[in-house]
Amino acid sequence: MTNQVKIFDTTLRDGEQALLASLSAKEKLQIALALERLGVDIMEAGFPVSSPGDFNSVQMIAREVKNSIVCGLARAVEADIDACGNALKVADQFRIHTFLATSDIHIEHKLRKTRDQVIDMAVGAIKYARRYTDDVEFSCEDAGRTDIDYLCRVVEAAINAGANTINIPDTVGYTIPTEFGNIVTNLMNRVPNIDKATISVHCHNDLGLAVANSLAAVEQGARQVECTMNGIGERAGNTSLEEIAMILQTRESLLGLKSNINSTEIHRTSKLVSQLCNMPVQSNKAIVGTNAFSHSSGIHQDGVLKAQNTYEIMTPESVGINKNNLNMTSRSGRHVIKHRLEELGYKPEDYDLEAVYAAFLELADKKGQVYDYDLEALLFFDQQKHDSAHYQLKYLHATSGREIVPSATVTLQVGEEEVTKTAIGNGPVDAAFNAIMEVLGHQDLVVVDFKLDSKGEGADALAQVGVIAEYKGRRFHGIGLATDIVEAGVKGLIFVLNNTYIADQIDQQKNQQERVAGV
Numbered sequence: 235m236t237n238q239v240k241i242f243d244t245t246l247r248d249g250e251q252a253l254l255a256s257l258s259a260k261e262k263l264q265i266a267l268a269l270e271r272l273g274v275d276i277m278e279a280g281f282p283v284s285s286p287g288d289f290n291s292v293q294m295i296a297r298e299v300k301n302s303i304v305c306g307l308a309r310a311v312e313a314d315i316d317a318c319g320n321a322l323k324v325a326d327q328f329r330i331h332t333f334l335a336t337s338d339i340h341i342e343h344k345l346r347k348t349r350d351q352v353i354d355m356a357v358g359a360i361k362y363a364r365r366y367t368d369d370v371e372f373s374c375e376d377a378g379r380t381d382i383d384y385l386c387r388v389v390e391a392a393i394n395a396g397a398n399t400i401n402i403p404d405t406v407g408y409t410i411p412t413e414f415g416n417i418v419t420n421l422m423n424r425v426p427n428i429d430k431a432t433i434s435v436h437c438h439n440d441l442g443l444a445v446a447n448s449l450a451a452v453e454q455g456a457r458q459v460e461c462t463m464n465g466i467g468e469r470a471g472n473t474s475l476e477e478i479a480m481i482l483q484t485r486e487s488l489l490g491l492k493s494n495i496n497s498t499e500i501h502r503t504s505k506l507v508s509q510l511c512n513m514p515v516q517s518n519k520a521i522v523g524t525n526a527f528s529h530s531s532g533i534h535q536d537g538v539l540k541a542q543n544t545y546e547i548m549t550p551e552s553v554g555i556n557k558n559n560l561n562m563t564s565r566s567g568r569h570v571i572k573h574r575l576e577e578l579g580y581k582p583e584d585y586d587l588e589a590v591y592a593a594f595l596e597l598a599d600k601k602g603q604v605y606d607y608d609l610e611a612l613l614f615f616d617q618q619k620h621d622s623a624h625y626q627l628k629y630l631h632a633t634s635g636r637e638i639v640p641s642a643t644v645t646l647q648v649g650e651e652e653v654t655k656t657a658i659g660n661g662p663v664d665a666a667f668n669a670i671m672e673v674l675g676h677q678d679l680v681v682v683d684f685k686l687d688s689k690g691e692g693a694d695a696l697a698q699v700g701v702i703a704e705y706k707g708r709r710f711h712g713i714g715l716a717t718d719i720v721e722a723g724v725k726g727l728i729f730v731l732n733n734t735y736i737a738d739q740i741d742q743q744k745n746q747q748e749r750v751a752g753v
């Protein structure tokens with residue numbers, strides 16, 4: 235049996251299911267390209283039947299990603315499989331992942347079928363998916379709570395129907411490692427055609443055991459692990475990609491297993507996912523938390539200074555955290571910025587140096603020292619700016635204080651026109667948001683969440699504001715970054731406005747195409 239464990243990333247599907255606001259197609263593509271650089275074997279880009287937006291982003295990812303297999307999810311119904319096949323067929327090679335629940339709880343209460351009907355549906359779906367591709371994965375949803383004799387029957391039938399990857403999800407994170415490992419052992423020993431398929435596992439973290447269960451499964455013969463960056467996903471999340479990858483790498487001599495993950499890309503990918511998904515990573519999170527490589531107590535610090543491996547089982551460099559001794563201030567030039575970005579893993583073609591440098595100088599003048607995080611944030615905002623130009627902030631003035639009615643004046647460029655409005659509010663942010671609403675002149679947009687975070691170090695840290703707003707039944711997320719809290723909030727809201735503008739444009743184009751096609 236191969237010692238290679240395939241890493242199947244589902245950040246953009248299971249991970250995205252857990253977000254308060256869905257990602258834009260551009261944000262999904264950014265994450266997909268980062269996952270490709272990270273070296274994931276397969277990436278599940280979405281659930282194409284679920285919305286036209288998801289269909290489009292899966293298609294865009296399938297078109298752009300070349301070094302990982304792109305996959306889409308489909309229920310065991312023909313319409314879902316058609317949507318998946320049609321979105322993915324722009325790629326030379328792709329995978330359709332179809333699934334059906336096999337536990338009695340799900341079969342009886344959710345699907346309202348019999349066990350035999352479920353086998354027939356699964357077989358039909360797999361055969362149908364094979365019309366589109368030779369690479370078909372079948373998941374026995376809630377396998378962790380499925381009767382093992384029946385699970386063996388389903389798996390055998392699925393392989394006979396043409397599935398070459400069989401996924402065993404612990405959908406509700408119920409099992410414990412010995413129990414979950416035993417499920418895989420049973421399948422390996424009792425399913426006669428099991429050698430014709432790769433066993434995959436997809437664990438949820440409801441009891442904090444997703445990584446442990448996945449590890450138990452690969453020790454028993456599973457050769458694909460489904461996971462997400464930072465462990466995001468439904469409820470308590472999924473198996474964390476960075477943890478499983480670093481277990482395989484750090485304990486390779488014990489386990490005798492490897493993956494294709496380029497571990498030096500982990501840190502950067504984790505930050506991108508956290509930022510775009512508006513999902514902070516807890517500081518003591520293994521591998522990617524800000525404390526994961528910090529040593530706080532004297533005895534530990536003494537040990538690490540004498541020999542790093544006294545308290546470090548892997549180096550920060552191995553996950554892409556570089557030690558940086560260069561101070562970046564407004565006295566720094568373009569060379570140091572370029573050099574630092576290169577050390578952080580960005581190629582010159584990833585960004586516009588002049589634009590990033592101009593933003594860097596502005597920031598350095600305001601806060602003195604600029605840190606890696608700031609620089610990456612500037613880069614991120616530079617990348618976001620390209621198609622966000624419909625609404626632009628031209629002027630902002632806000633006043634607040636004790637016994638003063640907070641007020642704000644905002645000038646926005648809206649397309650070709652500049653519009654200025656003044657409003658009052660409960661505080662300066664509320665006043666500025668009210669002024670922006672007056673510029674919009676309609677009530678379709680409702681801000682439902684406002685999250686303020688400080689990024690960087692000390693009192694001059696940057697303010698990062700995540701704004702979530704509802705617009706025409708959908709949720710949009712925006713991020714704003716500035717040294718001033720009100721400005722960061724306003725930028726976050728403008729980010730949202732630009733995304734709603736793009737969504738409106740896409741809807742209009744679609745309606746027009748449908749009119750032309752006579753739908």
Ligand SMILES: CC(=O)SCCNC(=O)CCNC(=O)[C@H](O)C(C)(C)COP(=O)(O)OP(=O)(O)OC[C@H]1O[C@@H](n2cnc3c(N)ncnc32)[C@H](O)[C@@H]1OP(=O)(O)O
Pocket residue numbers: 248251281283284285308309310311333334335344345375405468
């Ligand atoms: C364990 C997981 O994470 S599975 C993935 C979960 N992800 C998502 O659900 C996100 C995307 N989902 C969606 O956009 C929508 O739920 C859709 C488009 C898939 C379906 O929407 P709707 O048609 O309105 O159905 P709704 O979601 O309310 O109900 C699900 C239906 O699918 C059925 N179903 C559930 N799983 C499957 C399956 N694997 N195969 C076939 N049918 C299934 C349910 O029994 C229910 O059928 P019913 O309407 O006959 O009772």
Ligand SMILES: CC(C)C(=O)C(=O)O
Pocket residue numbers: 248333373374375376401403404405406436438
């Ligand atoms: C669709 C399957 C793989 C899933 O997400 C689950 O069972 O948790």
